[in-house]
């Protein structure tokens with residue numbers, strides 16, 4: 001199966017490149033078992049004892065104002081997404097089928113790439129003390145590494161609010177163009193509408209997909225089917241990211257791009273360049289929280 005082959009190849013790469021003292025030896029044959037062992041050892045505990053102080057501080061940063069913001073972003077997203085899906089459905093023609101399918105794939109892949117880029121940036125750089133974005137957007141990433149199962153207790157608003165905001169930033173200008181330029185523009189740019197609808201739904205669901213990948217029980221059957229078909233990120237796939245020091249497999253929508261990006265050392269190269277220019281060490285703040 002494609003997924004297990006990718007996991008096996010990845011495990012071989014990791015076992016070759018990582019230091020033995022920081023990571024137990026993983027062989028291609030035992031990669032899946034290894035990931036599952038780590039899950040039962042590390043993920044099933046609600047809060048790691050040594051990190052409980054960090055987890056409590058990070059959890060306390062979720063304010064009422066942030067929650068109101070998330071609710072308004074979710075409401076706006078529902079309106080915008082229904083509008084763009086209605087426009088795609090209304091303008092669909094048989095001859096558009098090829099463009100329709102290509103735009104679906106491209107929208108999903110770009111959402112996966114963006115999920116990796118945003119996740120990497122928030123995990124690797126910045127601190128929770130940065131005004132506005134520190135508490136609101138970097139804090140959840142720190143909390144997630146300190147206490148990976150905390151997010152499985154987050155409700156639909158806390159899970160999806162931020163991602164609805166990101167999807168809205170893309171959907172709002174796209175729908176403004178539809179309104180301003182009208183029917184002809186929509187027909188000329190049908191692929192863009194399909195791409196937009198697909199990209200936005202995957203962006204919006206990124207953290208929900210992420211949450212499902214951390215849930216041990218209570219995952220609906222249809223979600224498991226989507227995970228098994230790799231239409232959304234499967235559970236063992238994401239746990240490669242949670243192997244300390246959390247420096248690979250950042251894409252969390254479908255996870256399709258993790259293996260190729262790792263192969264070309266995409267994030268490692270970016271880190272090398274940024275560190276050379278700024279002098280900042282990657283993941284310095286993340287490691288600080290993990291030490292409690």
Ligand SMILES: [Zn+2]
Nearest residue numbers: 119123241246
């Ligand atoms: Zn992470």
Ligand SMILES: [Zn+2]
Nearest residue numbers: 144148210238
């Ligand atoms: Zn995670």
